[in-house]
Amino acid sequence: MRWGYTLMTEQAGPAQLVRDAAAAEQAGFDFEVISDHYSPWLDSQGHSPYAWSVLGAVTQRTERVGLMTYVTCPLIRYHPAVVAQKAATVQLLSDNRFTLGLGSGENLNEHITAAGWPPANIRHEMLDEAVQIISGLFDGGYLNHSGSHYRVDSAKLWDLPEVRVPIAVAVSGAQSVARFALAADAMIAVEPEPGLCESWDASRGNHSPTRKIGQLPVCWDQDRDAAVARAHEQFRWFGGGWKVNAELPGPAGFAGATQFVTPEDVAASIPCGPEVEPILKSVREFVDAGFTDVALVQIGGGHQEEFLGFAASTLLPALRELG
Template identity: 55%
Template sequence: MTEFGYTLLGEQRGPRRLVEDAVRAEAAGFDFAVSSDHYYPWVEEQGHSPYAWAVLGAVAHATEHMRLMSFVTCPTRRYHPAIVAQKAATIALLSENRFTLGLGAGENLNEHVVGGWPHATARHRMFAEALQIIQPLLVGQTVHHDGEYFEVPEARLWDRPVEGVPIGVAVSGPDSCELAAAYGDAMIAAEPRADLVQEFEARGGVRRPRYGQVTICYGQDESRCRRTAHQQFAYLGLGWPVMSELPSPVSMAKASSAVTEDQVALTIPCGPDLDQHVAAVRKYIDSGFTHVALTQVGGESQGAFLDFAEKELLPALRS
């Protein structure tokens, strides 16, 4: 049976609000919550970007049974992989084993704050090497690593769950699917692509969870929802190869300035219509995803969305 998650989108909410939203999402019946991990918002209109790991710690303490996940953390530039492993182990303990470490190769927007952004080929090699450090640390091994990009003379996690911490790996093509199957307990994808699920399973990921994320903009006024989605999420139309390279919210806004409101509404369902929101989620279910996280556009609309999810959307999806 498919499980449904709520997105704690730090780009559009401050830290205290995110914790409050997580508590409300658990009460509404969401199975899990995922947290973005950014240094910048995508565009200035979103207006926020607190430190995700402090938020996750607070959410772990404030919730009781909803599972948690970073969605996703880049373990190559802002964070050294050995430190990512330590953070993940700590959140797993605070949440009493409700945490999955979601990892990806990152984007210039958030990682350039500590230095230059490598070419995609180098980024993928760095990501693979980071996984070689993180995975054994999380299962209790002492790591000695002298690689192309990272040096770990000696590292061991002193506080971690005995059973380790599950890892989810973001995928976009055959190479990343192979990496996810080798190092991940789950795959993560930003599009409802059945070919990624099939590739992941073919590489050895059979019967492992497959996580997706769908963006919607629920509200009673469809025209207002369309405006909000266009102001805050027009960049989705650029595609990941472009989004991963742009260095700032200003450049993201300029690059997506030609994207129209109608184009955004084709990819983000807007307004009060239950059926269109269900249809957007169903694309992932039909493509073979086992877990789907919902992202509600608009910081101030989270309360209304969570009420809608509890009373209408989640029951409809589960039926």
């Protein structure tokens, strides 16, 4: 098992995220993932810097940890050929520590270019085609592509890393697993769904096993009541599930959709407070489901230093024993 730390752009500015990345490496985390958003989920989170600029700075402030987008949507806001260029550049800057995490995105971030928000089946088609384009550019040489959703005219990555950028794709069920298990180098999922990892491995057949990377929000604080209140204020959107979260267009929509969610509802699904055991209990679900990596999200942009101290002294040793 590998244990990760999340640079959550929705809850901190760029300079703090870079400092947190360096501190998380010092604390002993194995890898770090970064969200790639144009908007926060809720106004109370209050931030959303450009993830790729932050990543460039993080490559120069860290030396050991793996880096990864969790996740980038290469459908509307970004053209897949540009995503390939960004990923290759970060791989070079990080000395081959980068993994490109991709997903079909959310209306929250993609509607801003006014190109419309397609239904889920079309988004999966677009993601499939985008992965083909990105992989083709990673192969080297010139790429021409004329598909159902994208065109690429004589594109080439002029600065291509010696180590090919691994591609991880977010999946949620049998349809997306079947579509991407052979096209990707790793699996991403935010819920420890039973059988998801097993079906991913089965779909890959005789191909080599891959990383299966999950994510878990926590709200650590010496005061449990304060932790529950903070988790409710900033993370109550999480309980809607991705089928809902992918469709709402902005923070006002998430505020309205979660107006009747109580602090107790949030605390029932997110470990809150000073104890390590509730976190381990939630992590065990990912371990038992077959995940190889879990990235933790500490809720609250101003509460990272204390959490990282707790992680170094208590949480990471317990996780390594569990793993």
